Structures are given as C-alpha cells and as structure tokens.
Amino acid sequence: MVIIIGIILQIIAAVATIVGGVTAIKNKKLVDFIAGVVAALATMGIGFLTVDLHEPNILRKDDYSAIVLEADKGVAIEYKIGKGENAEWKKYNKPFHLEHDSTVIARTRLGLYKSKETEKEVFVEENGLNDFGGADRPIESLKSLKAEYIYQNPKDGKAGNYYAGYEMTKSDIQVKGTDLNGKIQEVSDFTYSPGTLEKGKNDIEISYQLASGDAITTHLFIEATEPKLLRLNVKYKGGTLFAGTELSNDDLEVKGKYEDGIEKEVTGYSLPETTMKLGKNTIMIIKDGISFELELDAVAKDSITENEKEPNDDISMANDIEPNVKYSGNLKDEEDVDYYKIQLEKKGKIVLNFKHPKIDSDYGLWNISLQGTDEAEKINMNVTGEEADIISNTIRVASGTYYIRISQYSSEYSSEKYTFLVDYEEEGEYYETEPNDDLASQAMKIKANKTYVGNISDSEDADYYKFILKEKRKVCLKFTHAKLSEDDTLWQVDLLGDEEGRLTDIYSTGQTAKLHSDYVRIPAGTYYIRIAPYGSQWSDIDYRISVITNKEKGRTENEDNDDYGSATRISLGTAVKGNIQSEDDVDFYKIVLKKRTNIKITFSHEPVNSDYTFWTVRFYSEDSSGSISDNEENEATAGTYYVKIEGYGSEYWNDDYKLKVSSY
Incomplete structure (x- = not known):
C-alpha cells in the first residue's frame, strides 16, 4: 500500500x-x-x-497444517515450490499444504515491478504437519486445553474448596491438552490466576507455554460461596476471674469451625453485658445463630493471694496485676527489684497497702513506689522491719498504665515474704483528675454550683481547678471536709483571676469542717481555684469544693472598682448594690451632675449582730483641674463626684450594702 x-x-x-x-x-x-x-x-x-517492493513473509499456521504468505496490502504475491528449472511461479491466493520437504520461494509484484525473492525450507513430518525445522518442530506442542475443577476427599457431601477465601492448589485443577496429532494427554506444567476464590463467580485463566514461546489458554468458571459456621469453641484466656468484674471480648478466645473444614478466629459475636458473680457463671456466646455456653468460676478478690512471677526485674518484664487483689513476693538478694504493672480503665483513688512479718529492726528494708509510664513517682514510701503493716497516702490518678516498684532501701534489705495490695476506687466526673498541679496547663475544668471531691497527696501537692463565667456574677467558695482532731490550719484555698491575683481565700483547720469564703463580685472571664497545704501542715483526707454563683437583679458594683479611675458609674436617684470583699477592698462610685443640685447619700444594709463599725462612706468632688477633695456640703454644683466605701480600720463586713445618691 x-x-x-x-x-x-x-x-x-x-x-x-x-x-x-x-x-x-x-x-x-x-x-x-x-x-x-x-x-x-x-x-x-x-x-x-527507484520503486522498492518489500519481499513477503513466509509463515505457517498455528496448528502446522499449512504455509501462509503475507505482504503489504495491495501488492500481489507469487511463489514457487523448489529451486529447479521446472518450478513455476504461481499467484498466491490462500494457504497451501506441502506433501514433502521442499523450498518455498516467494516474491511480491506490482505491475512491472518485482521484489527481491525470499525463501524458506519447509519440512513435512510423519503426521503431515508442515514446519520450518529445528525448534519449530511440533514435538510436544498442544493446540487446545480443557480444564476441570476437582476436589480431594470431600466430607459430609461438601466440596470443601468451593468457598470464598479458599486458596487453590494445582491438585484442585485437572488440565488436559489436545496435541497436533489429536491425541489427548494430561498437562501438569500449567499456570493459573487468580489463586484465591472470591464470593460469586470466579474466572480462572489456565495457561500453557508452547515450545515456540507462544501460549494457549482456557478458562475455568467457579461459583464460590461463603462457608457456613457449624460450631463455636470458646475459651477464657484471662487470669484469675474475680467476682464483680465485667467480662469483655478481650477475655475470650472465640473460634469457629466452618463447613469448608477451616477453623478460624470469630469476631462480631454476641456477648451479653455480664458482671461476674461469686461462684459459677454461665455465659452464652452467639454468632450466626450458633451458640456456645461457657462456664466460668469467679472468686472474691480478698480470698486469694497471687504470687510474684520471676523474672520481673525490669519495667519491661513487670507482672500484670489487678486492683484490689493481694500479691506476694520477696527480694531474693540486694540486687533484686520487683516490678508490677496495673492497667486502670478509669480515673480513681489509690492507696498502697504493704505488709511483711515483723522484724526487730528499725532500718529501712524496702522501698515501694507507684510510677507512671514516664517512671515519675506518684507514691514513694520506705518501710522498716518494725513497720509490719503500712498504708501510703491517698492519691488520685487518671486512667492509664502504672507500675509498682519494690526494691531494697539503701544498703539494707530483707528476703522475707511481703504482701501488697493496690486499693483502687473508681471515680466519676465530679472527682479530682490528676495531674492538676499547674495553673496554666493542668487545671481541671469544673462547673459552677457543683461539688467536686479531691485531696492533697503530699506536702508539695497543689490542686488547681478552672471555671468560666459568661457574665458578671456574685461568687463565693464552699470548702468542707471530715472533722479532724487537729486544730492546725491544714488547707489554704484561693480564688484567683487570670494572672493569679487572689480575689478571696479560705484557711481551714482540721476542726473547721465547713467554711465559706467572702462573696466577691467578678465580671465574665476565666477563674481558678488553688487548694494547697498551709505551710508544712496538711492532710490527705478528701475535701469537697464548690463554686457558688448567684445571678443578681438590679444595679450592682463593677469590680475591679478599687480606685477613682475604675469607679462604677451611677445615676442620680438609682440605688446600687455592692459589698466589701476583704479587709483591703475599697469600692468607688462616680456620679456626674449637670447642674447645681441638693444631694442626699443613703447607705443601708441588713442588721448585723454586732456593735462594731464595719463601713466608712465618704463623698468627694473633682474640680476643673482634676483635683479631688472631701465634700461635706449637701449642695453640689455641676461637675464630677465620687463616693468611696471601705471597711473601718481592720473591721469589715462581707454582706451586701445599698448605696443611693438622690436629689431633694
């Protein structure tokens, strides 16, 4: 062409x-x-x-049955059989078959133009097939394949490998091929793809490589289904099962036997919410209508003592333990260290209890600590030989992983058997969440008018709480605890602003079990509570803290109004309510008169059962130069005036007062 x-x-x-x-x-x-x-x-x-015609290609049919000549479209092909003088050129129209070995010579022709001649030796096999000799001889070549899916040793009438997920092997497929002589033979060196059955119709391609390098293929279609679950097998894989604990999926190993003969792990089964009762418990596990009854025995936590399992000399080898269960062990030599690991699902309160046989020695023999995953100590106590039963301070911890480390104290140790218990009590929303030892990064967020429980765990501990007011409120703190015999001050409670400025406070002794701070009026914003030991005195018993807020009606002072520049502005004839919040508090009010006016200042409060003077009220005027001076006159010219209210010396009263500046 x-x-x-x-x-x-x-x-x-x-x-x-x-x-x-x-x-x-x-x-x-x-x-x-x-x-x-x-x-x-x-x-x-x-x-x-200069016309250059391309010579034709001399080929054979794939089944070796005839010789094929090919050339550019539109160009005629001529050929002759043999090289003798009697060989005649013929026009090529269709494939031709040779009956004996010979040479095929071919050329192309276009009008008067002819291409160069090309030739190829053709051999005729005993079965009459034509080939070009050598590697082209059809010795083991096949012309077609047929495949069948079989299965070995089916059970219960089930073909075990007709299921989704089954990985086929060559033994599952029988392949037969028809060779060029029409003879059928078994084929083993075939390939197939894909190899794993999927649910539904699967198209498996079977391929066989011919000696010529070409390949012949066939397809095998297999309908695969999901194997049905026949039965369940369930085992409890946890440790000692304690009464009162919840059974979870993590505690069980659930396997299923399927109709394809495979046993594998089962997920998505039904497990009822079950709290283990003391004694025998029957648990029903269900999957796809198949059920399994699992019987488990639960014991009381205080009825047994679990033993230490060596090696546990490193935090990575720590023994797993449960809260509220006794464990025993011993230090085998002065180099021995015992680690135990406890996982807490929720925040709560912890006390460590450590016991040992009494020893006539006041030397420290054991050191016991509770650590977080960062190995920072939360509890640390040294135990002497004479201290046969010791209890740690109470601490509160967040959910997470913790470690108990038991080692010798200094150069002294004992190989006597010890027993310890992690006394843990789960707590909810309204309990302190540790760590909350830093105002800026760890303060626990709380809600106003709710009571929260916490405790000081050591002399260095400080608990910070954070709350937000969306509008101005009158606020006080309520602090309570169980009554103690000590009359020392044990707690200091401060209400703080954004920059730790103290707004009000409480100092509580062991005997003052219930206290309220002074009321303060504070604007919308973020505030903090700090509860800390008072000096070197403290207690780890629980306290309760509340932020009491009141939304007020009518006009009230605006804190901070402790100076002329921040005075609360009031109108003539309108009453305003305020209070003195501390010994150092001062309230300033500002009024602007547009004309000369006779004024009257009215100051009132609820009766107080005391004859002390608690308030001082003064009236000041400001001249055109900004100078402020006392004004004791009833008549005032147009201008700016101030009312200043404060305590009387060191005496003050926190209850509300009312102030009204009126004309007459």
Whole structure:
C-alpha cells in the first residue's frame, strides 16, 4: 500500500510539472515549456526506477497444517515450490499444504515491478504437519486445553474448596491438552490466576507455554460461596476471674469451625453485658445463630493471694496485676527489684497497702513506689522491719498504665515474704483528675454550683481547678471536709483571676469542717481555684469544693472598682448594690451632675449582730483641674463626684450594702 501511494505521488508531481509548462506556452515562453516537460519525464523515470517492493513473509499456521504468505496490502504475491528449472511461479491466493520437504520461494509484484525473492525450507513430518525445522518442530506442542475443577476427599457431601477465601492448589485443577496429532494427554506444567476464590463467580485463566514461546489458554468458571459456621469453641484466656468484674471480648478466645473444614478466629459475636458473680457463671456466646455456653468460676478478690512471677526485674518484664487483689513476693538478694504493672480503665483513688512479718529492726528494708509510664513517682514510701503493716497516702490518678516498684532501701534489705495490695476506687466526673498541679496547663475544668471531691497527696501537692463565667456574677467558695482532731490550719484555698491575683481565700483547720469564703463580685472571664497545704501542715483526707454563683437583679458594683479611675458609674436617684470583699477592698462610685443640685447619700444594709463599725462612706468632688477633695456640703454644683466605701480600720463586713445618691 505504501509503494502504491508513492507511485501516485510521483505521477501527481509530474502532472503538476506539465501543467506548469502549459502555463509557460500560454505566456509564450517556449524554452520554459520544453524544460518543464523534460523535468516531468525525468521525475517519473527516476521514481519508477527507484520503486522498492518489500519481499513477503513466509509463515505457517498455528496448528502446522499449512504455509501462509503475507505482504503489504495491495501488492500481489507469487511463489514457487523448489529451486529447479521446472518450478513455476504461481499467484498466491490462500494457504497451501506441502506433501514433502521442499523450498518455498516467494516474491511480491506490482505491475512491472518485482521484489527481491525470499525463501524458506519447509519440512513435512510423519503426521503431515508442515514446519520450518529445528525448534519449530511440533514435538510436544498442544493446540487446545480443557480444564476441570476437582476436589480431594470431600466430607459430609461438601466440596470443601468451593468457598470464598479458599486458596487453590494445582491438585484442585485437572488440565488436559489436545496435541497436533489429536491425541489427548494430561498437562501438569500449567499456570493459573487468580489463586484465591472470591464470593460469586470466579474466572480462572489456565495457561500453557508452547515450545515456540507462544501460549494457549482456557478458562475455568467457579461459583464460590461463603462457608457456613457449624460450631463455636470458646475459651477464657484471662487470669484469675474475680467476682464483680465485667467480662469483655478481650477475655475470650472465640473460634469457629466452618463447613469448608477451616477453623478460624470469630469476631462480631454476641456477648451479653455480664458482671461476674461469686461462684459459677454461665455465659452464652452467639454468632450466626450458633451458640456456645461457657462456664466460668469467679472468686472474691480478698480470698486469694497471687504470687510474684520471676523474672520481673525490669519495667519491661513487670507482672500484670489487678486492683484490689493481694500479691506476694520477696527480694531474693540486694540486687533484686520487683516490678508490677496495673492497667486502670478509669480515673480513681489509690492507696498502697504493704505488709511483711515483723522484724526487730528499725532500718529501712524496702522501698515501694507507684510510677507512671514516664517512671515519675506518684507514691514513694520506705518501710522498716518494725513497720509490719503500712498504708501510703491517698492519691488520685487518671486512667492509664502504672507500675509498682519494690526494691531494697539503701544498703539494707530483707528476703522475707511481703504482701501488697493496690486499693483502687473508681471515680466519676465530679472527682479530682490528676495531674492538676499547674495553673496554666493542668487545671481541671469544673462547673459552677457543683461539688467536686479531691485531696492533697503530699506536702508539695497543689490542686488547681478552672471555671468560666459568661457574665458578671456574685461568687463565693464552699470548702468542707471530715472533722479532724487537729486544730492546725491544714488547707489554704484561693480564688484567683487570670494572672493569679487572689480575689478571696479560705484557711481551714482540721476542726473547721465547713467554711465559706467572702462573696466577691467578678465580671465574665476565666477563674481558678488553688487548694494547697498551709505551710508544712496538711492532710490527705478528701475535701469537697464548690463554686457558688448567684445571678443578681438590679444595679450592682463593677469590680475591679478599687480606685477613682475604675469607679462604677451611677445615676442620680438609682440605688446600687455592692459589698466589701476583704479587709483591703475599697469600692468607688462616680456620679456626674449637670447642674447645681441638693444631694442626699443613703447607705443601708441588713442588721448585723454586732456593735462594731464595719463601713466608712465618704463623698468627694473633682474640680476643673482634676483635683479631688472631701465634700461635706449637701449642695453640689455641676461637675464630677465620687463616693468611696471601705471597711473601718481592720473591721469589715462581707454582706451586701445599698448605696443611693438622690436629689431633694
């Protein structure tokens, strides 16, 4: 086809040249006409002389039954059999079969043009097949495949490998091939893909590599289904089962036997919410309508003592333990260290209890500590030989993983058996969440008018709480605890602003079991409570803290109004309510008169059962230069005036007062 297009293009070029010559005649340019004709004839002559026809390809059919000749489209093919003088050229129309070995010679032709000749030796096998000899001989070649899916040793009438997820092997597939002689034979060196059955229809391609390098394929279609669950097998894989604990999926190993013969782990089964009762418990596990009854025995936590399991000398080898269960162990030598690991699902309160046989020695023999995952100590206590039963301070911890470390104290140790218990009590929303030892990063967020429980765990502990007011409120703190015999001050409770400025406080002794702070009026914002030991005195018993807020009606003072520049502005004839919040508190009010006015200041409060003076009220005027002075006159000119209210010396009263500046 390419050659024909080339010839056509040459003719077009020659015609174009002649047309140019005719144009030259019309323009009376005879010399140009003659030159054009000569150029056209020369172009055609050179083009025809340089036509290059491609020789044909001599091939055979895939089944070796005949010889095939191929060439460019539109070009005729000629061939002859043999090299003798009597061999005649024939026009090729269709594949031809040779009856004996010979040479096939072929060429292409286009009009008067012929290509170079090409030739190929053709051999005829005993079975009549044509090939080109050597590796092309059809010794073991196949012309077709047939595959069948089989299965070995089916059980219960089930074909065990017709199920989704099954990974096929060659033994599951039987492949037979038909060779070029029509003989059927078993085929073993085949490949197949994919190898794992999926639910639904699977198209498996079977492939066999021929000696020529080509491949023949067939397809195997397999309908696969999900195997049905036949039965369940359930085992409890946890340690000692204690009464009162919840059974979870993590405690169980659930396996299923399926109709394809496979046993595997089962998920998505139904497990009822079950709290273990003391004694025998029957648990029903259900999956796809198949059930299994699991019987478990639960014991009381205080009825047994679990033993230490060595090696546990490193935190990575710590023994797993449960809260509220006794464990025993001993230090085998002065280098021995025992680690125990406890996992707490929720925050709560912890006390460590450590016991040992009494020893006539006041030396420290054991060191016991409770650590977080960062190995920071939360409890640390040293135990002497004489201290046979010791209890740690109470601490509160967040959910997470903790470690108990038991080692010798200093150079002394004892190999006597010890027993310890992690006394743990789970707590809810309204209990302190540790760590809350830093105002900026750890303060526990609380709600107003709710009571929260916490405790100081050691002399360095400080508990911070954070609350937010969305609007101005009157606020006080309520602090309570169980009554103690000690009359020392044990707690200091402070209400703080954003920058730790103290707004009010409480100092509580062991005997003052219930206290309220002074009321303070504070604007919208973020506030903090700090509860800490008072000096070196403290207690680890629980306290209760509340932020009591009241939304007020009517006009009230705006704190901070402790100076002229921040005075609360009031109107003539309008009452305002305020209170003195501490010994150092001062309340300023500002009023602007537009004209000369006779004024009256009214100050009132609820009766107080005391004859002490608690308030001082003064009236000040401001002149045009900004200078402020006492004003004891009832008549006031237009201008700015201030009312100042404060305690009387060191005496003050926290209850509300009312102030009204009116005219008469």
